[in-house]
Structures are given as C-alpha cells and as structure tokens.
Amino acid sequence: MYKVTIADVAELTEEVLKVEFASTTPAGSDARSSNIGATITITGRVSYDADKPFMKDSTKEIAAWSMVKPDSTDTYKTVSVEFDHTGLTRSYELSHAFVVSFHEQFEDQNGLFELVVRQKKDRLDGVKVD
Numbered sequence: 001m002y003k004v005t006i007a008d009v010a011e012l013t014e015e016v017l018k019v020e021f022a023s024t025t026p027a028g029s030d031a032r033s034s035n036i037g038a039t040i041t042i043t044g045r046v047s048y049d050a051d052k053p054f055m056k057d058s059t060k061e062i063a064a065w066s067m068v069k070p071d072s073t074d075t076y077k078t079v080s081v082e083f084d085h086t087g088l089t090r091s092y093e094l095s096h097a098f099v100v101s102f103h104e105q106f107e108d109q110n111g112l113f114e115l116v117v118r119q120k121k122d123r124l125d126g127v128k129v130d
Contacts, residue, residue, distance in 0.1 A: 001085060004042055006097075007078040009065050010058035016044040019081050021092050021129070038119040038127045039100065040081060040092060046104060046111030059104060059113050066102035066115075079117050094119040095126030 002016035020041040025033040046059050068074045079097040083090045097117040104113045119127050 001083070003082040005078075005080045006062065006065070008074075009077060010061050012042070012044060012058055015047050016042060018043040019083065019092075021081075035121075036124055037121070038094060038124065040079060040094060040097070040117050042081070042115045042117075044113055046106070046113055059111075062099075062113070062115055063102055063104065066099040068099075076120055091128070091130045093126075093128040095128075096120040096123040 002013065002019055004010075004012040004016055004019070018041075022037075022039045022041075024037045024039070026035055029035075065074065065077070076096040076098055078093065078095050080093040081091065094117060097119055100116040100118050102113070102115050104111060
C-alpha cells in the first residue's frame with residue numbers, strides 16, 4: 001500500500017501502482033561526485049470511478065503543478081512517499097521537489113499517469129529515507 005503526499009497539491013493512495021526511488025551520480029565519475037540526484041518516479045491509475053473522484057482531481061492538480069514556471073513560489077514542494085506491505089515499510093521525502101516530467105495516457109476509459117520528481121540540487125540534505 002502506498003501513500004503519496006504532495007504538499008498543497010494532492011494525496012494519492014489506492015491508485016498508486018509503483019514507486020521508484022533513485023539516487024544517481026554522473027556515470028563518468030571516477031570518485032564520489034558532489035553532483036548527486038535524488039529522483040522519485042510514481043506510476044498509477046487515473047480513476048474515473050464515481051466513488052473515487054479524488055484521483056481525477058488529484059491528477060489534474062499534478063498536471064497543473066507540472067507546468068508551473070521556475071520562478072514561481074509553487075515550483076518546489078515537499079513530496080513524501082510511504083510504502084507498507086506485510087511488515088516491510090519504507091518512506092522517502094524530498095523537501096524541495098520539482099517536476100521533471102508528468103505524463104497521462106488514456107485508452108478507452110482507463111488512464112495511467114507517471115510523475116517524475118527530483119530534489120533541488122542545493123537541498124540534498126532535505127532528502128530523507130526511512
């Protein structure tokens with residue numbers, strides 16, 4: 001079970017299918033680089049079930065956030081992800097996340113989305129993994 005919270009934007013739960021966390025450095029580095037990236041990719045369903053209007057609204061709010069200009073005060077948000085499955089728990093938090101990409105695709109009445117967020121480079125101390 002996932003719980004994804006994007007401050008002032010959305011909270012996603014049961015429609016989240018997959019979450020990936022990646023910490024990366026440049027492939028050509030010969031020593032530990034200070035150019036570290038922390039990225040979270042969230043994949044889920046866009047639900048048009050009448051009992052779940054929050055997913056339709058949440059993905060609309062995420063799409064709007066993805067188009068915010070870089071000089072806006074809304075560019076960076078706290079994004080937290082909690083995963084809990086049969087005793088295995090993990091949580092990630094990016095304190096100053098921005099949208100790298102957001103995709104929605106629809107086939108008939110079914111929809112999927114993928115949100116990729118990354119921590120601002122000068123705020124890497126704001127990444128938490130528990």
